[in-house]
Amino acid sequence: MKIRILSAVMAAAFLAGCQTQTVEEMxxxxxxxxxxxxxxxxxxxxxxxxxxxxxxxxxxxTEGEIARRQRASxxxxxxxxxxxxxxxPQPQQVTCTRWAYTGDITCx
Numbered sequence: 151m152k153i154r155i156l157s158a159v160m161a162a163a164f165l166a167g168c169q170t171q172t173v174e175e176m177x178x179x180x181x182x183x184x185x186x187x188x189x190x191x192x193x194x195x196x197x198x199x200x201x202x203x204x205x206x207x208x209x210x211x212t213e214g215e216i217a218r219r220q221r222a223s224x225x226x227x228x229x230x231x232x233x234x235x236x237x238x239p240q241p242q243q244v245t246c247t248r249w250a251y252t253g254d255i256t257c258x
Contacts, residue, residue: 172219188212 173181192207246257 172223173216184215188215 171180173184176184188208188211191211192204195207197203197207244257246255248255
């Protein structure tokens, strides 16, 4: 059981860097690893392969993963399409006055 959890954590860490990559863009190996992560999510929820809920759990988790990745990819595309606006600070004129009597300097 500990090996399953460790392998799921390692696969999740590997796939975490590719969250904006849609499932359609993934290689066969990446899809297999994602399938294993999804299966581990179902196990973590207490659903076993022998239970009647396993197919439903896999389907639900897969659809959720696909939707999350599509949203992340869309956000990334929108961010890339946004024009980069840089604001250049405008120089401001400063006038300083030295008071002869007190020697104070005031600037505006």
